[in-house]
Amino acid sequence: MDESLICSAKGCRDAAVWVLAWNNPKLHTPERRKTWLACDEHREHLAQFLGMRGFLKDVVALKDWQEAEGA
Numbered sequence: 512m513d514e515s516l517i518c519s520a521k522g523c524r525d526a527a528v529w530v531l532a533w534n535n536p537k538l539h540t541p542e543r544r545k546t547w548l549a550c551d552e553h554r555e556h557l558a559q560f561l562g563m564r565g566f567l568k569d570v571v572a573l574k575d576w577q578e579a580e581g582a
């Protein structure tokens with residue numbers, strides 16, 4: 512796994528296992544997807560942060576996301 516794929520939570524250096532796909536309708540066109548990476552511990556926290564703002568579109572296991580991207 513790519514060493515740069517670490518959790519996006521502040522201060523966390525754990526390997527990411529989840530991808531949170533999100534979109535801010537004020538900044539992004541509807542098809543656009545921004546992504547955050549999350550470890551198991553922070554997936555819920557980050558998903559809640561995005562969910563509260565109505566930004567969260569999808570939560571996908573990192574390996575499934577990479578397969579879908581053809582990586």
Ligand SMILES: [Zn+2]
Pocket residue numbers: 518519520523524525549550551552553
């Ligand atoms: Zn984390």
